[in-house]
Amino acid sequence: MVRIAITKGRIEKDTCKLLKMSGFDTETIENKDRELLIKTKDDIEMIFVKANDVLTFIEHGIVDLGIVGKDTLDESDFNDYDELLDLNIGKCYFAVASYPEYRNKKFNGDKKIATKYPNIAKKYFAKKQENIEIIKMEGSVELGPIIKMTDAIVDIVETGSTLKANRFRDN
Numbered sequence: 001m002v003r004i005a006i007t008k009g010r011i012e013k014d015t016c017k018l019l020k021m022s023g024f025d026t027e028t029i030e031n032k033d034r035e036l037l038i039k040t041k042d043d044i045e046m047i048f049v050k051a052n053d054v055l056t057f058i059e060h061g062i063v064d065l066g067i068v069g070k071d072t073l074d075e076s077d078f079n080d081y082d083e084l085l086d087l088n089i090g091k092c093y094f095a096v097a098s099y100p101e102y103r104n105k106k107f108n109g110d111k112k113i114a115t116k117y118p119n120i121a122k123k124y125f126a127k128k129q130e131n132i133e134i135i136k137m138e139g140s141v142e143l144g145p146i147i148k149m150t151d152a153i154v155d156i157v158e159t160g161s162t163l164k165a166n167r168f169r170d171n
Contacts, residue, residue, distance in 0.1 A: 005057045093156065115137065
């Protein structure tokens with residue numbers, strides 16, 4: 001038996017499609033309702049968890065494999081894993097985004113950046129030799145500039161529709 005931790009949500013759905021295309025039985029996954037641990041007819045156990053928990057389960061030897069986004073790997077301090085395969089699912093990119101005037105704004109001190117990804121944001125701005133203050137947020141980081149708490153955001157973007165809806169520009 002193989003035990004796999006899978007990130008809930010979009011990655012879960014895309015993984016299920018890949019498994020089905022590869023000939024695996026996915027009926028129990030597709031009909032799992034709110035179950036978190038599923039055993040398939042192919043003798044695979046799947047645990048459905050939030051992204052960071054995939055790494056926790058790998059670190060503690062609970063699962064044999066984990067399916068998680070590259071953003072989670074890049075942000076984590078845990079690095080004792082082998083990245084076996086890029087499944088080409090959940091394609092996104094990182095963006096620095098804010099209102100159009102952000103590009104021309106003169107800063108007195110550090111730029112304030114709202115993000116769920118402080119390590120990635122720090123590395124990016126360090127390469128640009130720009131000083132920043134990170135405001136860590138877990139939810140809608142776009143609120144940072146909207147409520148004038150931050151100057152910009154660093155976030156992953158799939159379609160850009162949230163940025164457009166809030167009049168943000170990808171810098």
